[in-house]
Amino acid sequence: xxxxxxxxxxxxxxxxxxxxxxxxxxxxxxxxxxxxxxxxxxxxxxxxxxxxxxxxxxxxxxxxxxxxxxxxxxxxxxxxxxxxxxxxxxxxxxxxxxxxxxxxxxxxxxxxxxxxxxxxxxxxxxxxxxxxxxxxxxxxxxxxxxxxxxxxxxxxxxxxxxxxxxxxxxxxxxxxxxxxxxxxxxxxx
Amino acid sequence: xxxxxxxxxxxxxxxxxxxxxxxxxxxxxxxxxxxxxxxxxxxxxxxxxxxxxxxxxxxxxxxxxxxxxxxxxxxxxxxxxxxxxxxxxxxxxxxxxxxxxxxxxxxxxxxxxxxxxxxxxxxxxxxxxxxxxxxxxxxxxxxxxxxxxxxxxxxxxxxxxxxxxxxxxxxxxxxxxxxxxx
Numbered sequence: 001x002x003x004x005x006x007x008x009x010x011x012x013x014x015x016x017x018x019x020x021x022x023x024x025x026x027x028x029x030x031x032x033x034x035x036x037x038x039x040x041x042x043x044x045x046x047x048x049x050x051x052x053x054x055x056x057x058x059x060x061x062x063x064x065x066x067x068x069x070x071x072x073x074x075x076x077x078x079x080x081x082x083x084x085x086x087x088x089x090x091x092x093x094x095x096x097x098x099x100x101x102x103x104x105x106x107x108x109x110x111x112x113x114x115x116x117x118x119x120x121x122x123x124x125x126x127x128x129x130x131x132x133x134x135x136x137x138x139x140x141x142x143x144x145x146x147x148x149x150x151x152x153x154x155x156x157x158x159x160x161x162x163x164x165x166x167x168x169x170x171x172x173x174x175x176x177x178x179x180x181x182x183x184x185x186x187x188x189x
Numbered sequence: 190x191x192x193x194x195x196x197x198x199x200x201x202x203x204x205x206x207x208x209x210x211x212x213x214x215x216x217x218x219x220x221x222x223x224x225x226x227x228x229x230x231x232x233x234x235x236x237x238x239x240x241x242x243x244x245x246x247x248x249x250x251x252x253x254x255x256x257x258x259x260x261x262x263x264x265x266x267x268x269x270x271x272x273x274x275x276x277x278x279x280x281x282x283x284x285x286x287x288x289x290x291x292x293x294x295x296x297x298x299x300x301x302x303x304x305x306x307x308x309x310x311x312x313x314x315x316x317x318x319x320x321x322x323x324x325x326x327x328x329x330x331x332x333x334x335x336x337x338x339x340x341x342x343x344x345x346x347x348x349x350x351x352x353x354x355x356x357x358x359x360x361x362x363x364x365x366x367x368x369x370x371x
Contacts, residue, residue: 040327
């Protein structure tokens, strides 16, 4: 714990004026988007995308920042091949026509020195709509395992898939989709 | 049909349901470095439920095949941290068994007192049951009972100590259950 605090304090000292804005790159092993849908109106089913890439800029002094997050839809993983193929198909994620989903924001929301949300644009099935995401548990510290400086948090959002034209199987599969993305992002050297 | 009903009458009180394994896969969540909430899943399970709503009794068995661990990092194998944590080579199954379902006044299942076996250690575990409902499936036209089951497990109590606290001791488990009447 002390090591974390020391690293934080050091990093704070170093970055102060010279690097007002720092760039961060998302760690693909620990930044894996999960989504939840209601199935048959009763159970909560989860799916996941295993591949994404993301970058963020953070300027703690100015309390500003941006993020760009791309999900590769062909990495959809429902836990069984048949189900994955089904959810990948036309009418749902339609991965052949739409290989990526994207979230972009240049308006991170700060509360004191913590990022607590982001106002941005979400693109799904080629449709772009405004989306505000919440950021929970935000913290920056040196990873105690590899000693690299990182910022991390849990991102949460809710979308209505019908707003992006994904209407198949509503209401057997819920219109509302809850999205959870743990983000661990390392500061670029 | 009438004959069948007559023959099965006495046993009819308790119905047996078999899990739709595709829609009953467990996911689990843990904290990484005390910050982010990471999740994993097992892809293959088997299980069955007996329900006697009149008597407010029931039981459940649920078995997870540990070799189907899926963390999203790509193929798991003997050398991967996940396989080592769950000691897949020695313990091919995680099981939960309960013969004590808890019903509320309306006859809805709200919890289950049972036993979880993980890494060869068996300990009592109470799981919470939300959204319990029985109906006729729109898709298959068969009687179906469904629920979302949640539980919190301290993995250290089962001897799974590795990577604590980088990977949290406490693990949240979520299991959607969709079970069709036999």
